[in-house]
Amino acid sequence: MAAVIDLPRENRGAGLLLAHCAALSEREPARARLEAAVGPELARLLVLALCGRHGAGRRGSFSP
Numbered sequence: 001m002a003a004v005i006d007l008p009r010e011n012r013g014a015g016l017l018l019a020h021c022a023a024l025s026e027r028e029p030a031r032a033r034l035e036a037a038v039g040p041e042l043a044r045l046l047v048l049a050l051c052g053r054h055g056a057g058r059r060g061s062f063s064p
Contacts, residue, residue: 031043031047034046034047
């Protein structure tokens with residue numbers, strides 16, 4: 001990203017945006033990084049807890 005910093009001020013935003021997009025495309029998916037950090041079973045539990053159930057009569061996050 002050093003080349004981006006050397007750009008004139010008016011062109012810097014576009015250069016930074018492109019650099020950030022390029023960095024994101026090179027990363028592993030979040031689920032793969034989570035599995036590597038905590039293991040597949042705990043990763044599955046965390047994802048389920050964060051996503052919750054979809055549909056079927058839920059009124060709120062803590063409603064029965």
